[in-house]
Amino acid sequence: MLIIGCGNRQRGDDAAGLIVAERLRNAGIHTKSCSGEATELMELWHDHDHVIVIDAVMTGASIGMLHVWDAGTLPKHVKVSASTHGFGLAEAVELSRTLGRMPARLRVYGIEGREFGIAAEISPEVIRAIEMTVRRIEDEIRG
Amino acid sequence: MSGRGGRTIKVDTLARVEGEGALYIKMAGDRVADVKLKIYEPPRMFEAFLRGRHFSEAPDITARICGICPIAYQMSAVHAIERALAIKIDPAVRLLRRLFYCGEWIESHALHVYMLHAPDFLGYQDVIGMAKDHRPLVEKALRLKKIGNRIVHLLGGREIHPISACVGGFHKVPTKRQLQELAADLEWALEASLETVRWTSTLEFPHFEQDYEFVALQHRDEYPFNEGRLVSSHGLNIDAAEYEDRFVELHVKHSNALHSVMRGKGSYFVGPLARFNLNFDSLPEVARKAALEVGLRPPVKNLFRSIVVRAVELVFACAEALRVIQYYEAPAAAHVAAPNRAGVGQAITEAPRGILYHRYAVDENGLIVAAKIVPPTSQNQRRIEDDLREYAAHLAAWPIEEATWKCEQAVRCYDPCISCATHFLKVRIDRE
Numbered sequence: 001m002l003i004i005g006c007g008n009r010q011r012g013d014d015a016a017g018l019i020v021a022e023r024l025r026n027a028g029i030h031t032k033s034c035s036g037e038a039t040e041l042m043e044l045w046h047d048h049d050h051v052i053v054i055d056a057v058m059t060g061a062s063i064g065m066l067h068v069w070d071a072g073t074l075p076k077h078v079k080v081s082a083s084t085h086g087f088g089l090a091e092a093v094e095l096s097r098t099l100g101r102m103p104a105r106l107r108v109y110g111i112e113g114r115e116f117g118i119a120a121e122i123s124p125e126v127i128r129a130i131e132m133t134v135r136r137i138e139d140e141i142r143g
Numbered sequence: 144m145s146g147r148g149g150r151t152i153k154v155d156t157l158a159r160v161e162g163e164g165a166l167y168i169k170m171a172g173d174r175v176a177d178v179k180l181k182i183y184e185p186p187r188m189f190e191a192f193l194r195g196r197h198f199s200e201a202p203d204i205t206a207r208i209c210g211i212c213p214i215a216y217q218m219s220a221v222h223a224i225e226r227a228l229a230i231k232i233d234p235a236v237r238l239l240r241r242l243f244y245c246g247e248w249i250e251s252h253a254l255h256v257y258m259l260h261a262p263d264f265l266g267y268q269d270v271i272g273m274a275k276d277h278r279p280l281v282e283k284a285l286r287l288k289k290i291g292n293r294i295v296h297l298l299g300g301r302e303i304h305p306i307s308a309c310v311g312g313f314h315k316v317p318t319k320r321q322l323q324e325l326a327a328d329l330e331w332a333l334e335a336s337l338e339t340v341r342w343t344s345t346l347e348f349p350h351f352e353q354d355y356e357f358v359a360l361q362h363r364d365e366y367p368f369n370e371g372r373l374v375s376s377h378g379l380n381i382d383a384a385e386y387e388d389r390f391v392e393l394h395v396k397h398s399n400a401l402h403s404v405m406r407g408k409g410s411y412f413v414g415p416l417a418r419f420n421l422n423f424d425s426l427p428e429v430a431r432k433a434a435l436e437v438g439l440r441p442p443v444k445n446l447f448r449s450i451v452v453r454a455v456e457l458v459f460a461c462a463e464a465l466r467v468i469q470y471y472e473a474p475a476a477a478h479v480a481a482p483n484r485a486g487v488g489q490a491i492t493e494a495p496r497g498i499l500y501h502r503y504a505v506d507e508n509g510l511i512v513a514a515k516i517v518p519p520t521s522q523n524q525r526r527i528e529d530d531l532r533e534y535a536a537h538l539a540a541w542p543i544e545e546a547t548w549k550c551e552q553a554v555r556c557y558d559p560c561i562s563c564a565t566h567f568l569k570v571r572i573d574r575e
Contacts, residue, residue, distance in 0.1 A: 009207070010207045039285055040292070087258065087259070098271055098275055098278075
């Protein structure tokens with residue numbers, strides 16, 4: 001299984017995916033970190049069957065809410081990663097599908113964020129959601 | 144939206160540009176009444192963020208400004224600080240920095256040419272639609288970009304926000320053997336880039352030429368990355384230290400990115416087209432020949448042909464990377480010492496999208512007391528608006544949807560990186 005945390009550490013709640021990946025790494029679980037740019041994601045998950053991507057999202061739900069989507073059900077209106085390049089996770093999923101490069105199973109853990117300003121602090125609700133996400137993924141991996 | 148005697152072109156979210164922006168054009172009959180390229184990405188606070196930090200932190204902090212061109216930020220930062228500290232780097236480090244920049248240009252140009260720009264010419268909304276019918280093109284782009292990533296990863300420690308560049312050199316340098324392992328991939332990339340030049344030259348380009356003032360670095364015997372005088376097609380020829388005497392950033396009401404203008408003149412044009420037009424003779428023969436074979440020679444004044452010029456620069460970046468690999472011998476030390484010393488230093492380097500200016504003032508403890516960063520997109524922004532003023536007038540008779548689409552395409556020719564271009568904005572509220 002490949003676990004990828006996305007985001008930007010300088011932009012408040014957008015660091016959520018990166019922190020989850022780092023916490024899992026510290027607990028001895030292999031993870032990768034990236035900005036969330038589409039081609040980079042595709043390169044990382046190429047040849048992997050089972051992938052988990054963790055990223056900050058904005059859907060309009062309550063801050064700190066943890067969403068879990070299978071790639072096929074990723075809602076179109078979701079804005080994934082504030083450090084947008086206009087070409088991120090949603091595009092990576094679509095393009096991988098078109099090119100036949102989709103992992104058999106790809107799940108997205110989306111942590112609802114609110115504060116994405118440069119050098120902003122991470123919201124307390126997002127810090128709690130990070131803890132919950134780490135525990136959930138650890139439980140899943142270690143059975 | 145059409146109104147009596149006038150119409151408005153409005154694009155709320157510009158797709159396929161880095162960052163977020165919006166565009167507003169107001170027409171009165173066939174006359175363009177107003178053009179506004181709006182930036183609403185959260186303001187950039189990096190200049191303030193840098194003050195009080197040690198100069199050694201600047202390369203890593205500024206690399207975070209952009210996920211697409213972090214090398215450019217690192218290179219302008221290290222060169223400006225090395226100038227402030229009066230440090231001379233090892234020639235082998237200089238070569239490695241050129242290779243580092245090659246990696247970033249390959250990544251960035253492959254992404255823009257194929258993933259962001261090509262759909263405009265082939266009539267698709269985005270690369271996902273294009274991939275259904277042109278799978279080999281997208282596969283080629285992904286492989287090219289991966290090769291650029293490999294270079295950045297080897298030299299920078301990781302692809303995004305690399306951490307290895309430092310004031311005085313690198314924290315760690317590769318062995319010659321490690322570089323040689325890149326050669327086979329780069330040979331393939333060079334061929335793929337030559338094919339890219341031929342392919343892009345067959346696209347159809349709108350007839351739109353302007354009398355631009357092109358501005359780029361110029362070096363005596365190299366296509367420019369990190370060094371050179373700043374020159375223009377209209378006679379400018381200055382050192383980086385004179386940049387702020389000749390250019391000034393203005394705040395405009397509708398955008399929280401600053402517009403950079405030439406003092407007493409106005410807009411100017413930076414990026415691949417400017418570099419190509421001002422440095423054609425410095426391109427390696429393989430790139431010059433590729434350009435001439437498809438009828439591309441300076442001055443290229445059609446904005447839409449920038450996709451072909453980017454492809455020529457891909458050829459250059461691959462050829463230059465191979466040259467560096469051939470001549471590189473690892474330096475005795477990865478970096479020279481950078482002791483604390485008070486000083487001011489400026490540097491201009493060529494980011495994929497055009498010149499990136501940095502200035503730092505540091506005190507005797509090595510702490511940054513002032514920082515100034517002028518990204519390429521804020522330098523092109525006034526030029527983009529000027530182009531749209533002309534181009535929208537050409538499109539006055541077109542149906543509104545098509546005219547809107549054409550204007551979006553014109554903006555994408557600049558490959559604007561809007562998330563780099565926003566600075567902190569001081570808000571003033573007037574009350575009566």
